[in-house]
Amino acid sequence: MFTKVLIGVDGRQGGRDAIALARQLAAPAATLTLGHVCAPILAQGAVEALPWQRAEAHELLERERGRAAVDAQLAVRDPFPVGPGLHELAEQQEADLLVVGSTRHAVVGRLLFGDDCRAALDGAPCAIAIAPRGYALAPHRIERVGVGYDGSPESERALSAAHDLASEAGAPVTVLWVVSLQDVRTERRAPADWPGAIEDLIDRHAELLAGLRDVRGRVAYGGPGEELVRLGDDVDLLIVGSRDHGPIGLLVHGSVSRYLVGHATCPLLVLPRGTAEVTARPEAERGAHAVAVGG
Numbered sequence: 368m369f370t371k372v373l374i375g376v377d378g379r380q381g382g383r384d385a386i387a388l389a390r391q392l393a394a395p396a397a398t399l400t401l402g403h404v405c406a407p408i409l410a411q412g413a414v415e416a417l418p419w420q421r422a423e424a425h426e427l428l429e430r431e432r433g434r435a436a437v438d439a440q441l442a443v444r445d446p447f448p449v450g451p452g453l454h455e456l457a458e459q460q461e462a463d464l465l466v467v468g469s470t471r472h473a474v475v476g477r478l479l480f481g482d483d484c485r486a487a488l489d490g491a492p493c494a495i496a497i498a499p500r501g502y503a504l505a506p507h508r509i510e511r512v513g514v515g516y517d518g519s520p521e522s523e524r525a526l527s528a529a530h531d532l533a534s535e536a537g538a539p540v541t542v543l544w545v546v547s548l549q550d551v552r553t554e555r556r557a558p559a560d561w562p563g564a565i566e567d568l569i570d571r572h573a574e575l576l577a578g579l580r581d582v583r584g585r586v587a588y589g590g591p592g593e594e595l596v597r598l599g600d601d602v603d604l605l606i607v608g609s610r611d612h613g614p615i616g617l618l619v620h621g622s623v624s625r626y627l628v629g630h631a632t633c634p635l636l637v638l639p640r641g642t643a644e645v646t647a648r649p650e651a652e653r654g655a656h657a658v659a660v661g662g
Contacts, residue, residue, distance in 0.1 A: 371398050373466070376427070376428060377427075381467070382468055384469070384499065384501065385496075391507060391508070391509050399440070403443055404444040435503075442460065444456050454492070464495070464496060469497055495636075495639075499632060509532050509634075510533065512529045512606065513542070515595050516545075541601070546568045546586060572586045596626070596632075599627070599631040603634070605634070608637075
């Protein structure tokens with residue numbers, strides 16, 4: 368599905384997990400690039416990598432490429448915060464997917480630290496996938512795909528991606544629409560009958576999901592993050608849409624996506640607004656309109 372994939376590699380387990388997930392998401396003839404961002408040396412005040420830094424970075428990438436036995440190009444970014452550095456590499460490579468690994472702090476080590484880093488990452492030019500810790504330690508296949516919905520048009524892309532990824536295994540796509548207390552407040556201002564309002568919303572969304580073909584749809588009432596994590600426990604990949612200008616801005620600032628990054632046990636794929644359309648089946652084959660969760 369994705370044809371130009373950039374993989375963040377730092378010599379640790381997270382980068383190896385990212386390589387393993389990238390292989391699952393990349394199209395058969397896709398171009399893979401292992402990318403590494405050199406750490407700034409503040410004492411030196413350097414804005415360009417020192418010769419020994421570049422040499423070490425290339426050795427690291429060559430070592431990880433050989434260890435994974437993957438056919439991939441190598442790219443090194445001069446000293447920069449990791450997040451903005453990967454962002455720039457993605458732009459240079461014209462990547463349609465950036466894959467990173469997770470750590471106990473969530474997304475690739477330093478991604479979550481620093482306001483400048485968050486500001487630079489907001490508006491990332493492509494989709495982003497996050498591999499769970501230890502993903503490369505066992506073989507995986509993406510057969511069961513889950514998609515989150517909340518009534519926004521970004522789900523057209525999410526649904527297309529889910530169908531593409533699940534089609535080879537012949538597995539149905541599972542879609543989840545979460546009804547929250549905020550939805551009830553938006554629907555009716557201070558309704559006297561809260562349980563009745565909730566039931567009305569659940570019934571309405573269930574009717575919409577029943578009109579979709581080739582999916583298993585259900586509606587749940589609760590917190591979107593918690594309910595999507597439960598869905599993630601039963602699938603091989605969880606896909607959500609982003610309403611921000613780029614996926615990493617949503618991951619850092621959006622409460623739902625941030626919760627998913629910290630708690631989901633399966634790989635997470637975030638498809639941002641404004642990126643190129645993924646290969647999709649014709650609208651007539653997909654059935655009714657559907658929508659994806661934002662943060």
